[in-house]
Amino acid sequence: MFKNIFTLIFILLLIVTASAQDNNLPDGQEVYRQLKNLELYPNQVAQVQNLTLKKNVATFNFLEGKIYFLQPVLGKTTGLVFIGEGIFQFTPPTEIERYQLKKFTDSEILNARFSELYLRFTDSTFEELTSKLQFVAGEVEGKAKDINSDSRKRALKVLGKNLNTRALEDLLFAGEIEEGSLATGFFYADIKARDERRLFYIFDPKNIEEVALYRDNPKLADTEFDMVCSFHKESDYKEGNPEEKDEINPMHYKMEIELETNGKMRATCELTFIPLVDGIRVIPFWMDYRVEIEKKSEQDPSQVILIAEKGEHGFIAVFPYPLKANQEEKLLVSDSAEILDRNYFGMFFIESTVAWFPRYGFNLRSTYDLTFKTPKDYKFISVGEKIKEWTEGRYLYTHWKHDFPSKMASFNLGYFDIYQEKKEGLPEVIVYWNDDFHRKLALVYESGANMKKRVAADVLNSLNFFQNSFGKYPLDHLFATEIPYSHGQAFTGLLHLSWLTFQAEEKFEEESFRAHEVAHQWWGHMVGWNTYHDQWLSEGFAEYSGAWFAQNTLKDNKKFFGELKSWRGNIVGGHTKRGSDGTKAGPLWLGSRLNSSRSFDYYTLVYEKGAFVLHMLRNMLMDFKTFSDDKFSAMLKDFVTTYYGKNASTSDFQKIVEKHFGEDMDWFFKQWVYGIEIPKYVYSYSTQKAADKYEVTLKVRQENVSPDFKMQVPVVVVYKQEGYSVFRVWVDKPEVEVKLPPVPMEVKEIVFNPFESVLAEVEEGK
Incomplete structure (x- = not known):
């Protein structure tokens, strides 16, 4: 190592x-x-x-x-x-x-x-x-x-x-x-x-x-x-609280990077930036915490100097003169680092996928011009469009341009095989995976057949599904590369996918995982998140998008609602193996702060509760006669169009929701995004015949929440003969009694809160 x-x-x-x-x-x-x-x-x-x-x-x-x-x-x-x-x-x-x-x-x-x-x-x-x-x-x-x-x-x-x-x-x-x-x-x-x-x-x-x-x-x-x-x-x-605190805008990175098989990276980086404030002389940058800066014994006071201490998460650039707002500046940085490591099978992994070059802020967008020099025996992939490729001696040179302003840039290197999937009218999907690694692994562990094709199909099909649901994907390609980790990570036009998803197929779980990373092209890149409070707009949205795609492509509602039930259990009761306390850890709006010495709830609440919030909005907009998602998709398309290439806040999303619901939705966001309460509904019902109709009286007791907690809950009336009807009722106080509209047939049963429509515990009372 x-x-x-x-x-x-x-x-x-x-x-x-x-x-x-x-x-x-x-x-x-x-x-x-x-x-x-x-x-x-x-x-x-x-x-x-x-x-x-x-x-x-x-x-x-x-x-x-x-x-x-x-x-x-x-x-x-x-x-x-x-x-x-x-x-x-x-x-x-x-x-x-x-x-x-x-x-x-x-x-x-x-x-x-x-x-x-x-x-x-x-x-x-x-x-x-x-x-x-x-x-x-x-x-x-x-x-x-x-x-x-x-x-x-x-x-x-x-x-x-x-x-x-x-x-x-x-x-x-x-x-x-x-x-x-x-x-x-x-x-x-x-x-x-x-x-x-x-x-x-x-x-x-x-x-x-x-x-x-x-x-x-x-x-x-x-x-x-x-x-x-x-x-x-x-x-x-x-x-009011202004959110803009940036002092520069990092417009463009031009980098030349050399990677060796021993893990060494050498790079030069020319950063073009625009100061936003008059008079600043010191600019903080961040990089991986292991960065060490070699200082010259003598530094010319007429030049920029860099300062960092051992163990510091970055460095500062000190300019010899005050910068002027809106006057373009350039900064050239040369660095070397041991950034690559290998696992037992020789697969490379990047020690820091997002902090291997100088960064200002985390959510600011830049364009990139990247030239890589790598050993020619290995395949290489980067964000951007490959402009040129050539060899010199034992090295492969590739030149990439990434003109879509993005928060991050990354790459991958390895003994990859390549599989391409292309359908008319869709971006090309190119999969990079290590076939030799999986053939060896198949001798010990279960292995699926044609996994490269399954991965490519899910990436391509989810791209198509999300284009129809959220709006057009901006690039003509999407790279999907294998990494020796159990997680995934998405960059604009480039996916890092766990080796596990190339090894075996577990229905619904793998489709959802792959689509989750594809969905980040919309949630996280086309539409970014503003602060750590808004990370659920990326991770929660991607988590739900992945499950929604799996439901759609597999036509398996049982698996889909089983996933929702699992999320609900984690949110309400916590998850012991994760060290999660569930909702009592705090509102999902707390983002990364939900991981602490008290509990680890970032995943449970930002991913799973964030996804459940989106599911509730989907069901509130759904036409239960046709089960159409047109209104839900229209809302998400509007969100993408409005904040395309920008970073959105939770309040920004709330405005889009209110536009499409046609009402003030402050109550919804206070309860589900800024709040921690989860209702328990105890319901009972009675029926009686009236003329040629049947009347249903529904009683609901709402527990574990504030007296003014409210939610519209679907109710399915199932008939003894074939068929059913779906109604919506407001539960807006501790106890409610509602008479449903008369129904035409004798009632077999009532299903309260079907389709996991509301994040709630439900119990049928007497």
């Missing part, structure tokens, strides 16, 4: 304008050196008693103790250490976040006593405190020095945050600083609580959700820390 160590050698080429030669600008590398080596300042020590500092929804009460400030940099003090007695108070502004706080701390309001406090800031904290303090010159005690050193290391190790580079962003900012701008300064607190658990409080105007609270976990926990709460600053809930 190759070592998972990345070595990056960054060479930066920049056309430096006249402003770059401004000698009055601070040297970014020197300022960072000062920040990195900051010590406590003996001339700024203060004894404190009953001092209060408020930072948005957090309050720090310094009851008694001593404050040691850090040395100033560029005339600004950016941190302090406190030793003594204090109380940290924290009150989340929303019901969802109060629920989360209680899940982790057993209280909706946090009052934590602390004995040590480490603060870093570039906002007005220093001025707020010094107006109430009297400094004395004194010796800095050893414990305070240790806190200063340990806290900086802890921020990087536990949270992956380099506080010095974050401070550098603000200290070097040369634009206008206005109230509400991104450059008003950040605030970070490392709090040692009396129970020895550490809390981390962050207020950062550059984050979409400016306020966050973390808590570290015991050494044996599955995660090092939990994000307990994350939300917008107080004023946003009154005035």
